[in-house]
Amino acid sequence: MNKKDYYEVLGVSKDASDEEIKRAFRRLAKQYHPDVNKSPDAEAKFKEIGEAYAILSDPEKRRQYDQYGHAAFENGGAGFSGFDINDIDLSSIFEDLFGSSFGGGFGSNFGFNFGGENRRNSPVKGKDRLVTLNLTFEEAVFGCKKSIHLDLNESCENCHGKGGFNEKKCSKCNGRGVVVMEQKSMFGIFQTQTTCPDCGGSGVTFERICSECHGTGYLKQNKEIVVSVPEGVDTGYQLRITGKGEAGKNGGPNGDIYIEFNVKKHDFFERHEEDIYLEVPITIVEAALGCKKEIPTLENSVMLEIKPGASTGDKLRLKGKGIKIPNSLRKGDLYVILNVVTPTKLNRKQKSLLEELRDTGLEDETIFKNFQKNLKK
Numbered sequence: 001m002n003k004k005d006y007y008e009v010l011g012v013s014k015d016a017s018d019e020e021i022k023r024a025f026r027r028l029a030k031q032y033h034p035d036v037n038k039s040p041d042a043e044a045k046f047k048e049i050g051e052a053y054a055i056l057s058d059p060e061k062r063r064q065y066d067q068y069g070h071a072a073f074e075n076g077g078a079g080f081s082g083f084d085i086n087d088i089d090l091s092s093i094f095e096d097l098f099g100s101s102f103g104g105g106f107g108s109n110f111g112f113n114f115g116g117e118n119r120r121n122s123p124v125k126g127k128d129r130l131v132t133l134n135l136t137f138e139e140a141v142f143g144c145k146k147s148i149h150l151d152l153n154e155s156c157e158n159c160h161g162k163g164g165f166n167e168k169k170c171s172k173c174n175g176r177g178v179v180v181m182e183q184k185s186m187f188g189i190f191q192t193q194t195t196c197p198d199c200g201g202s203g204v205t206f207e208r209i210c211s212e213c214h215g216t217g218y219l220k221q222n223k224e225i226v227v228s229v230p231e232g233v234d235t236g237y238q239l240r241i242t243g244k245g246e247a248g249k250n251g252g253p254n255g256d257i258y259i260e261f262n263v264k265k266h267d268f269f270e271r272h273e274e275d276i277y278l279e280v281p282i283t284i285v286e287a288a289l290g291c292k293k294e295i296p297t298l299e300n301s302v303m304l305e306i307k308p309g310a311s312t313g314d315k316l317r318l319k320g321k322g323i324k325i326p327n328s329l330r331k332g333d334l335y336v337i338l339n340v341v342t343p344t345k346l347n348r349k350q351k352s353l354l355e356e357l358r359d360t361g362l363e364d365e366t367i368f369k370n371f372q373k374n375l376k377k
Contacts, residue, residue: 003070006052014066018057025053123252126153128245130258133227137266141298141323143231147224150257154221155247156213163217164206170199177203218247227259232274232324235263269298274323274332279339282306287340297321297334304336314338 007014010024031037032046055061055073064072131148139146155161169175173196181192195201209215225244233239238260245255263271270277280293290308294301297318304316315335322332346354 004048006056006065009048009052010056012056021053021056025049025057029053122250124249125252126246126248126255128255128258130260132260132262133229134262134264135229135233136264137269137271139229140233140261140263141231143233144229146227146229148227148259149222149224151220152223153218153246154223156210156217156219158212159210159217161217161247161249161251162206162210163213163215164209166207167204168207170196170203170205172196172198173203175203177201217249225257229261230326232326232328233261233263234271234273235261237261237326268296271323274325274330275335276322276332277335277337279337281339281341282310284340284342287311287338295334295336298323306338310338310340312338312340 007016010016010021010028012020012024016024028049029046032042032049034043034046037046055065061073129150129152131150133146133148135144135146156163159165170177173179177196177199178193178201179196181194196203199205206215210217213219223244225241227239227241230239238258241257241259243254244257247254265271268278276298278295280295282291282293286293286306287310288308290310291306293304293306295304295318298321302318302321304318306316315337318334318336320331321334324331343350
């Protein structure tokens with residue numbers, strides 16, 4: 001099912017400030033709260049604006065949404081957060097914006113997770129990590145192996161990621177993970193759900209807390225990860241390493257690691273996607289008479305024939321001498337850009353020869369007449 005654009009849902013522009021997004025949400029939340037708005041579509045609209053605000057109010061999730069759209073948060077999507085739309089906790093959002101009197105008791109009816117028992121023990125994928133890896137031009141072009149070191153949350157082996165031993169149902173929330181209260185407000189009587197302070201929303205407590213992880217279920221460990229950089233990557237290219245991110249919850253899979261590359265510029269080659277450009281200087285004599293030049297490429301040198309009458313800016317193509325497209329057999333091209341260099345220091349003989357050449361005419365009049373003719377057009 002196609003989802004409506006989150007910015008359109010809140011009625012704001014894509015460059016809206018955080019304050020503008022918050023104001024729009026506050027206004028719409030009051031308008032479509034099901035205990036205030038009795039129209040048939042109020043609940044669906046309320047859920048929609050809550051979901052939109054949960055994404056756009058979080059800088060990282062907003063960045064992912066701007067880049068990938070709704071696909072960033074779908075199963076196996078391009079996002080990095082390990083975030084699940086079903087895990088939106090609207091109760092905390094409403095408390096932050098309206099105070100505890102603006103209810104969350106309706107949450108379970110709308111499909112949002114407020115820490116209820118139905119999703120408390122469900123497997124949750126671990127968080128993804130995004131790492132920027134710097135490469136030289138040559139490393140990016142030819143591929144290489146690089147090692148990175150990351151501090152990652154690993155599941156505690158002592159308690160198997162639970163955080164304690166001899167678990168039992170929390171007596172305060174009766175295993176629901178939340179406590180519910182009724183309060184009066186300007187909108188009427190609302191139920192407020194908050195995370196259970198005794199179990200932290202898990203629905204269980206332990207007779208003994210794990211001494212290794214201090215009840216968190218995780219231990220921070222420094223991990224070395226070897227990255228196989230494919231040939232042809234460029235700045236901004238991302239590589240996904242599956243299952244090497246943060247540990248999951250309740251038996252859920254580990255998150256992923258996304259490697260984003262930053263490639264250093266080359267001293268001579270200029271890259272444009274899979275093609276590369278090289279400026280080659282030639283003398284006015286070589287330009288006039290033509291010549292052969294030894295041209296460096298990424299792998300070796302080749303002889304390039306420059307025909308007589310070359311000019312500055314002429315572009316010569318060496319097919320297949322560019323950069324390999326990642327995960328493809330095709331290569332780009334190398335373009336040689338000619339730069340005719342006019343000498344600034346001449347000895348007596350050179351000056352005499354050029355003056356003699358000038359005196360022969362060498363089509364000077366024709367060139368100048370064509371110039372004048374073009375000016376008058």
